[in-house]
Amino acid sequence: MKSITKKEFKDKLLEELDDQFEVDISHASNLEIYRALATVVQDGYAKLWRQTRIEEAHSGKKQVYYFSIEFLPGTRLRSTLLNLGWMDVVKSGLEDLGVDLDEIAAQEPDMALGNGGLGRLAAAFMDSLASTGYIGNGNGIRYKYGLFKQKFVNGYQVELPNDWLQTSKSWGVRRDNKSEIVRFGGKVELVNDDNWLVPKYSGTNDVAAVPYDVAMVGYHQDVVNTLRLWDAEVPAGAELQYPTIADRRKVEDLTSVLYPDDSSYEGRLLRLKQEYFFVSAGLQSILHYFRNSLKQTDPEKLPEHIAVHINDTHPAMAIAELMRLLVDEWRLDWDKAWDITQKVMSYTNHTIMAEAMEKWDINMMQEVVPRILQIITEIDRRYVISLSNKVSAEKINSTKIIKDGKVQMAHLAIIGSHSVNGVAPLHTRLLETVVLKDFYDLFPEKFNNKTNGITLRRWLQIANPRLSDLLDKTVGEEWRSNSTKMLELQDQYDNSNVLTKINQIKFENKKDLSDFIKVKTGIKVDPTAIFDVQIKRLHAYKRQTLKLLHIIKLYQDLKNGIDHPKRVVIFGAKAAPSYTFAKQVIKVINEVAAVINSDTSIHDKLKVVFLENYDVTLAERIIPAADLSEQISTTTKEASGTSNMKLMANGALTIATMDGANVDIAKAVGKDNIFIFGLEKDQVYSYYNNHNYHPGEIYHQDKEVAAILDSLINGTFPKAATEGRVLYNNFLQDNEEFFVVKDLKDYLAKQADVEKLWKDKKSWSQKCLVNIAHSEEFDADSTVNQYATKIWHLKKLNSGK
Missing domain, CATH: 3.40.50.2000 (Glycogen Phosphorylase B;)
Incomplete structure (x- = not known):
């Protein structure tokens, strides 16, 4: 961990103010000082961040990718200063310059990437992974407005846009060279190519997923992990696909808000698109890293290097998407691909309430992700065959993925993962004995408890x-x-x-x-x-x-x-x-x-x-x-x-x-x-x-x-x-x-x-x-250690602290 003296800090801050805004400290606004300070802090961890990425590739150690529709890290300035070990020096240095750190920190809005406990836990795990010395990556969406800004008018809640990126954009580093293409809609036909059935797409709407990486600095550690957030843009060269401003806005709206209003068909459609968008982009980037950075060409080695964790049901399409990539693009035999997928995937259930366990209408999935629906249908067909004449028809029917015209996302997550955990002992017992009892009867070895924690x-x-x-x-x-x-x-x-x-x-x-x-x-x-x-x-x-x-x-x-x-x-x-x-x-x-x-x-x-x-x-x-x-x-x-x-x-x-x-x-x-x-x-x-x-x-x-x-x-x-x-x-x-x-x-x-x-x-x-x-x-550090050793099977990048 790189330390900094008070003099070094003050010199760097004054230099940034001059470079960025051409002002001295006495004439700078609090927002200008905040932005200059954020740059100084970024420079402070930049080398460690680079070193972590180099070391993780060279060491070949297994790493986890935490897929979550929400991340709720709050503000970055204070937590990064604390984890770098710079808090006291910066506070004292600012006082010497006649500036109050509290007033400067107040310029930064919360990163509007989550709503409640689900997102806060995901952010805590990102912090704890780095602080305990493990390689861990977040994978989510860079919402432009996130969850709404709440105001009360005559006692009623009114929802306003939360334009948090206006001042917080400095914490995300755009990586154009890591962009991925995500395909929506259209039609898909399986055609024979050298004795291999491959999908032929037509009429799709392609979207560019552009990553913005946020550094997750470990507490007094040399490990700096990455929270990768995907933004949606019109792909280069696809202008004719989106000829009007309205068409382009539809693409951009894909990542505008967290949890679109699902009381309408259009709202539900948008949420489904969001879920596939960040899942597909994330898994494509993982496989590119596996091939290009780790120099791996054998997909059967994927579980030795990669763990993917599904935080609640929102990312459950990751199971079908990994199958798509392995079968369609890597041309791997279905059974081998399925074995790899189950070894890579693990799932945390965060609820026992039926309405929170997502179910997607098959017609909507056919409209949005037709190939994914084909793969889920095949997973379900093979699952039923695997249990036929072994367990009762009632138990098979209760655990099927596709029922009553809907895809049960929790069922897909359980069947496609090697580990299913609850987040408190009572919650896990209820999953095993009531809510998911039939699954527990079938796969008791998958179920375990990992009580939530905080940083x-x-x-x-x-x-x-x-x-x-x-x-x-x-x-x-x-x-x-x-x-x-x-x-x-x-x-x-x-x-x-x-x-x-x-x-x-x-x-x-x-x-x-x-x-x-x-x-x-x-x-x-x-x-x-x-x-x-x-x-x-x-x-x-x-x-x-x-x-x-x-x-x-x-x-x-x-x-x-x-x-x-x-x-x-x-x-x-x-x-x-x-x-x-x-x-x-x-x-x-x-x-x-x-x-x-x-x-x-x-x-x-x-x-x-x-x-x-x-x-x-x-x-x-x-x-x-x-x-x-x-x-x-x-x-x-x-x-x-x-x-x-x-x-x-x-x-x-x-x-x-x-x-x-x-x-x-x-x-x-x-x-x-x-x-x-x-x-x-x-x-x-x-x-x-x-x-x-x-x-x-x-x-x-x-x-x-x-x-x-x-x-x-x-x-x-x-x-x-x-x-x-x-x-x-x-x-x-x-x-x-x-x-x-x-x-x-x-x-x-x-x-x-x-x-x-x-x-x-x-x-x-x-x-x-x-x-x-x-x-x-x-303490989430203890919780993360349990995940790392018992579910993800990680080894620390360094000795840890």
Whole structure:
């Protein structure tokens, strides 16, 4: 890792400002300084990046390509400075020049390449691969606008374009010489060529996939890996294929937005094209690297050098595309190609919800990727033959890839991979025993668990430097390179000085967030209050609705003279543009917040803040200030979660159902250090199987529940009358699948326990300390080591750190 002196840094920065903008530091804008600084940082890792690519080719060591529709790395400046080991030097150098690093870093928008946990995990794995010394590449899409920018207008979510590339383009290096052609549509006919059936295409629409490479710098490592993001352009020489501006825009729109609105046929068509686009471009580039850089001509050696990981079902066409390339272009026998494909491919399932396991209409696939549909049909045919007379017809039918006119992408991913993993023990058990039971019965050797993780050590250093300094003073600086050292914080359980310091750090972080909230929303909040935080994608199963009902209960109590400790409830969430119910929930929360925040009769005992445009950078502001972490999804619905891990690492206590990684957190910290409530797994499935959940019975028997729900429709929140009625009806319908009313009373009881503990500052601080110490269990570096050794079979490029 190349170090830099303060003088060297300042000289380089001033030189870049002069070269790029012809200004000196005193006349430069913050944006100009940011761009000059980004160039200096890029120069700092450029040589290491080159060396890594040379060494990986020369060493011939196996490397993984992580295919994901989302990557959510946040901003690059701070994380790259930290990983290079330049953070302190740059911060001090800028101070000498009269410049604040925080103000400069604020010029950089988040890379708008993801939405939630799926993309954040993918980005964390890219960081961890480099930081643990493995060769790993990301493969995704360079969205021009990514996910929308969220604004609230009259309480409603409004989606605006997120033009993040205006200032962040400096982090992606365009590689024109690595471009690939991706073929869509048309017709395909198999013709005989020297006794080999080869496809003959006609009427296709060809698109140029142009890669932009982003460096993923390892933490205090000499390894710099590559996140390759593909952009869509009209191919050179294909102008006649796209004669009008509208035609060209259709090509460019292929990579415009993440998750096009799938409520229309055109939206679904675009999403299917996106998925094939980055899969095809990525696999073509891998095989070109295999042949040209590794000098390999025997495709049977591909599994010795290459692992491809499918992150959820979006990249599942990788299996059929690799078969296409091996059979059609390398002219490999089908059985050999299939054996290679299965050895190369591995798959992570991130959900148990049926609607999230993609299914594509065969007619749509015929329109977009006709050759891929042919190959999937053949894979399915051979799969059925392989099981005939060995297992029941029912089991064959339940696991087929093509059923009822649709291609089951999860089935393709499982059948075409050698490894299928869940992301938390409970999630994996549910896959094996319920959701994918028939597959588990057939292929038990494929299934395994790899619990999700976060870039714990790096994330803490960037988001919570105060806590990082305390860890330095209590357990030593070694925790920054070895997270297991954080466990030694447990030894300070009765140390009043350390407990006081934890409280002081939290209070300072809460003051910072309070100032931010005042600037952004105009709402004044008290940093001595409980900061109660729910930050995640807006979805019915994540149950922002349950938190809403608790807020209403607190408000009713305060209006009726029943006292509670001061509480600030903070939401951060985006709803998918076509997800009407989620958008209605946002409206209701915002209108409830407006009534409560303006009601002087409750003396500021309760404030509700819904911060717009939740992203990685906003999370870095909120999480260090959180006292209470809301992880209240319906049991069996959350695969894992990662915000729960970040929040506990920053000393927030968790209130949670026994769902996803909450189970692991409870095991790590002990049930005395977490607030557990709600239905358990077996109870949930009992209701599903027996169809005997009737929330209306609870409503009619429990006056407290009825009063809370009635407030949604009785004019208490007049500007949310329509949406309030929708929520009310949803909660009370028979067999409502997320059990909001069923879990409400237990949730309220546990919230009362939260308030009781809050009054005992020492006990609260001790539980915070336990959570911080045991967050080491969720370090993504450890998770990546498990993937690398047990699924991908990688060896480190160097000794690692």
